[in-house]
Amino acid sequence: MASGSAARKPAPEPLVVLEEFLPYRLNVLAGLTSSALAQIYAERFGLSIPAWRVIVTLGQYECRTARDMAPDGVMHKSTVSRAVSALEKRGLVKRRPNLDDRREEWLALTPEGRAIYEAVAPEALAVGERLLSVLTPQEQKTLSTLIDKLTRQARLLAPRDTEGSEA
Amino acid sequence: MASGSAARKPAPEPLVVLEEFLPYRLNVLAGLTSSALAQIYAERFGLSIPAWRVIVTLGQYECRTARDMAPDGVMHKSTVSRAVSALEKRGLVKRRPNLDDRREEWLALTPEGRAIYEAVAPEALAVGERLLSVLTPQEQKTLSTLIDKLTRQARLLAPRDTEGSEA
DNA sequence: TTCCGTTCGTTGCTCATGCAACCAATAACA
DNA sequence: TGTTATTGGTTGCATGAGCAACGAACGGAA
Secondary structure (H helix, E strand, O other): OOOOOOOOOOOOOOOOOHHHOHHHHHHHHHHHHHHHHHHHHHHHHOOOHHHHHHHHHHHHHOOEOHHHHOOOOOOOHHHHHHHHHHHHHOOOEEEEEOOOOOOOEEEEEOHHHHHHHHHHHHHHHHHHHHHHOOOOHHHHHHHHHHHHHHHHHHHHHOOOOOOOOOO | OOOOOOOOOOOOOOOOOHHHOHHHHHHHHHHHHHHHHHHHHHHHHOOOHHHHHHHHHHHHHOOEOHHHHOOOOOOOHHHHHHHHHHHHHOOOEEEEEOOOOOOOEEEEEOHHHHHHHHHHHHHHHHHHHHHHOOOOHHHHHHHHHHHHHHHHHHHHHOOOOOOOOOO
8 A cells, every 4th residue: 555655744654652662661760760869879978889789788798799799690790890899999898808719709898888888778768768659559569570570581581691690 | 609618697787678679670670671672772783772762763753853862861962962973974864954943953864774773673672572571461551550650750859950851 | 233041962071881801719520 | 630611800991971061053131
């Protein structure tokens, strides 16, 4: 049929509507929330996002190696390495050699690091809460489930591998 | 694994559990999907994410200005500017001055640009579909609603201002 | 007209990030 | 024992993004 050869104003046929495209919408949402959080991390405490993740992880587990910082390869080795270096230089993190395997090092928060952790964490949580406050508890639970499902699937689709840690 | 004697002490009191923290999970998910898509954009067509967004937007609307590329300030002016320059240099986008307002320019896909659009779009959509395939239609609808609610809220919490595009 | 405030878009600078190459230590195996 | 393959972690390099400062063009007001 006449597939509209006329060059008129409306586009021939939009194959993708960006505002409805899931990956785009996820990116926008994630970007906005990052932006909201980065304001706290960066402006108030001088932490980058990787640094924040390291701090939180160490706050959770007390003692881990650099490799454990990116459980699913979310952060790059180099990203973690640099974040840890910076934190060590600021005296927020200390390293201790692991004598059982001298390739790796144990990481832990210093008292100063823990102090920052205890200062940032509640504020970050508050942002998370404020975000979720527009959802009912039931919706929150649903969201959590959906994110998990999608993340699992996304991990299958993404190249993201070639780097040690597989599921 | 090093079955070492190293004590993996539970931390005093974990204030934040990263794996349960919504912004973190959103970031991970968005990162994974971006990664999956970037593989198509980049490896197969040499497009960056901003470039892809420009192409898709022009594929949708035929003719827009650079400012319209970031409707909600998702991309920075400079990001759009550079993406457009690169695309123009590759002959995928053409500019025409807007005689009514010579500050801005009309942008449109060239035939070559449209060809790439028509090649990439279906593949990108396919990735989106494959992602969503783990959700039931009902879940997909729910997800869409939740994302919208969260995005609206996140936009209130994020600084994201001082830049042209208002609310 | 001229002056001022605003908006569209570009560009220089800086820094964060990803990749890949690399070192050191361990593991696997002949 | 030596020899090779893997793994934890660092670093050089190049690319990418944000910020801010800038130039150009418009709108409004005298």
